[in-house]
Amino acid sequence: MRAFTFLLLCCLSFIGFSQNDAVFEEANTLYNNGKFAEAIDKYESILKSEQHSAELYYNLGNANYKLNNVAPSIYYFEKALLLNPNDKEIQNNLAFAQNMTIDAIEVVPKVGFSRLINNVVNTFSTDAWAKITVACILTFVVLFLVYHFSYSTSKKRIAFVTSIISLCVAFFSVAMAFQKSGLDKKDNPAIVFAQESRVKSDPNQASEEVFRLHEGTKVDVVETYQDWSKIQLSDNSTGWIPAKDIKLLQIF
Structure with a gap:
């Protein structure tokens, strides 16, 4: 059946x-x-x-x-x-x-050490970093066995050094995988669908208007509260927008 x-x-x-x-x-x-x-x-x-x-x-x-x-x-x-x-x-x-959008929002680039870390983390996906970790751990195990059973001093030395390097790369890859996973969870992009939307300082209509956005502008949703979404722009500006005015990209 x-x-x-x-x-x-x-x-x-x-x-x-x-x-x-x-x-x-x-x-x-x-x-x-x-x-x-x-x-x-x-x-x-x-x-x-x-x-x-x-x-x-x-x-x-x-x-x-x-x-x-x-x-x-x-x-x-x-x-x-x-x-x-x-x-x-x-x-x-x-x-x-x-090019059809109205809002001209500057992109604030990351600089220094933060930029370097982000570039390294984004080199691979979370799954790819995990696969690198598994490969390095398997390499470590094989090389450790070679070190343990080899009678040649030179082979033992090479196997020991290489196994330690593999283990270090494995730990590094684990850290990068967790970092990448954290970045992906924070990344929650959306597109403004309202022809014009008034972004507020707090999640209520009576609060102060901080700026306006127009259709097609890409934002990042960092928080939600009832019928409001707190957004952040590429220039690091933040504010609260009615949730109905945007559509999340990562919902399929």
């Missing part, structure tokens, strides 16, 4: 993917014929089936860009970039879309 259920689910999944592929081709045809709004409806129907891909988000970004939909185009390009961060076409089209 379980086997039958599993096979049934597999068949349904296959049918679902096939249908989505057909819809995707229909949407592409509509896009190529200049029917961008209709293409968007088709692409979004695929999203409703919880099928996500960089290509789908990229096409949604292009279709919205053609209609001058600032926030949606940036939002979907950013989503595509999350799934395929090294794609040059996505990066280029995102840059074009960002």
